[in-house]
Amino acid sequence: MxxxxxxxxxxxxxxxxxxxxxxxxxxxxxxxxxxxxxxxxxxxxxxxxxxxxxxxxxxxxxxxxxxxxxxxxxxxxxxxxxxxxxxxxxxxxxxxxxxxxxxxxxxxxxxxxxxxxxxxxxxxxxxxxxxxxxxxxxxxxxxxxSSTTYRQELIETFLKRAPDAIAALENANNEFAEASGKAESANRLQELYRKLHAFSGVAGLAGLKRLGELCSSLEALLVEMHENVGANTMSTRRTVTRSIEFLKKQFPSLAALPETADQAARVLVVDDEAMARRAATFALDLGGFEVATHEDARASMELLSKRGFHLVVLDETMPGLTGSQMIARMRQGPPNQKTPAILVLGRAEFEARAGERLPTNLDFVSRPYPFAELAVKALVLLLAHQVVDIKPLKMVEGE
Incomplete structure (x- = not known):
């Protein structure tokens, strides 16, 4: 044997x-x-x-x-x-x-x-x-x-348990946010990771790939926050919270997304600093995105009008045209009126603007960021864009 x-x-x-x-x-x-x-x-x-x-x-x-x-x-x-x-x-x-x-x-x-x-x-x-x-x-x-029946049973079981699992994630994140002291914060973060890992594992077994990708990237971010004290910032905590809120709000639609949706999403990174472009490219490569970069804000507007991108990542402080000004021009009309965007801010500006109410196709991230954080931000924005036209799965009532 x-x-x-x-x-x-x-x-x-x-x-x-x-x-x-x-x-x-x-x-x-x-x-x-x-x-x-x-x-x-x-x-x-x-x-x-x-x-x-x-x-x-x-x-x-x-x-x-x-x-x-x-x-x-x-x-x-x-x-x-x-x-x-x-x-x-x-x-x-x-x-x-x-x-x-x-x-x-x-x-x-x-x-x-x-x-x-x-x-x-x-x-x-x-x-x-x-x-x-x-x-x-x-x-x-x-x-x-090869087993359709097995997969369907797993999906039904997962859908039945998901609301309670997401509620547990939300509670664990609230406890992490309220933790006082490094030791308690580390313990709360580890508990949040444990609950997310369990949720992610069953999602993967059920074959819900889009949902699994988001959970996997969020897991990687929590690991980085736990292992590197410098990665536990106002920006990363906000990213975790917004991701869990997104899971809670959009779970039935996320579970219904087809596997083929945006398998190779195209992302344009615009930043006048070469090191920043390389960092963003590396972070997005980890998430399986197809990345193009440009150092000039004005020239990149022409590129955006000629080639379709699913997402843009823009530095705020560029010469000639700021990231915010680029977004304002994009929103004036097709083809980029609804294209999701991530605006990269300095830490002080991020803290000043973190409380702003943002549309669903825009978010902020603070520099320097953990690589996993940018991947999570990108996935949340892309998925939010995709679920608009998706018919949600009918939730299975618990026993």
Whole structure:
């Protein structure tokens, strides 16, 4: 009997996979955080590991790097499954030595069991010296989910629980905002992350990709705020609050968004400073956006009129034309009358203007910003633009 270790901190997802792998004939152990998972790997003799990347106490990437550094575990099968839509996370896991990497929304448990069986088969063939060809080769690996019924049941369960989960997120964020002192603030932030991670995990399993992308980016921002005190600013806290408010208000429409919506959203970044353009490009690349940049505000207005962009990111203090003046010109008529915009402000100006009531297609961010914050802002504005014409999913009443 093959023995696997599942390292997953969300109890719902962990129990679901534990039950499915046991039914498939595996001996299964479950670790609920990164530190426990790493110790279990050292103590047990496992044939394979299912590894989440976003874990408390020790990240999945750290676990993967540590075990691959040990000769004993260099050929151990490690399949990464994650909520993260950030390409950087996938690249890092691949570089660290994962056998396979999947987003949770792309595989049902049945598909994941097949993947694990294939990787164990290939590992055994390699150990036997007979190569990796055979019936479980690359061509037979699954792609998109095959179980429509399973996915529909997950969506219905998720819709039933979502209002309570979002309310819990809102309460956790309020407690974080009211925390006094660094220690209490860190604890409240960690609790907010835990609740968001659980919500994001079930959204991913249910195949709600647009919703998963937003939650994944917001998770990354919370991690950065927790690990870097300098990232816990008035701007990032406002971004978190507005994102949760958006989730609460638009959840039924977000859940109904098709997967193909804006898969490669085009973003124009206009800033006269080269370093600022590079920083914005890097941040937006993490979110999977197609980014174009321009250093001249006036010339970029002509570019906007000729080429369609889904979003613009504008520095406020540019020579010749400020970001606010650019937005005013865009709003005069097509084709950019409704194009969402992010205005990058200095910290003092951000604090002075943070209380302004803004239209749904405009938001502020304070420089310097964590990379994840700009990705979250961009996703919220784009999704707000998309859900206008979406018929919301009918919410399922709880039991």
């Amino acid at each position: 093959k023995k696997i270790l599942i390292i997953e901190d969300d109890p719902i997802i962990g129990k679901l996979y534990h039950a499915q792998f046991e039914k498939a004939g595996f001996q299964v152990e479950l670790a609920a955080d990164g530190q426990e998972g790493f110790y279990r790997v050292q103590e047990g003799r496992f044939d394979g590991i299912l590894l989440d990347l976003m874990l408390p106490n020790m990240s999945g990437l750290d676990i993967l790097r540590k075990i691959r550094a040990q000769k004993t575990f260099q050929r151990l099968v490690v399949v990464v499954f994650t909520n993260s839509f950030l390409s950087e996370m996938f690249d890092a896991a691949n570089e660290a030595g994962a056998n396979r990497i999947f987003h949770k929304s792309n595989l049902t448990p049945k598909d994941l069991i097949e993947v694990v069986n294939q990787e164990l088969f290939l590992a055994k063939k390699a150990d036997d010296g007979s190569g990796g060809d055979g019936d479980a080769g690359e061509d037979s690996r699954p792609g998109r989910p």
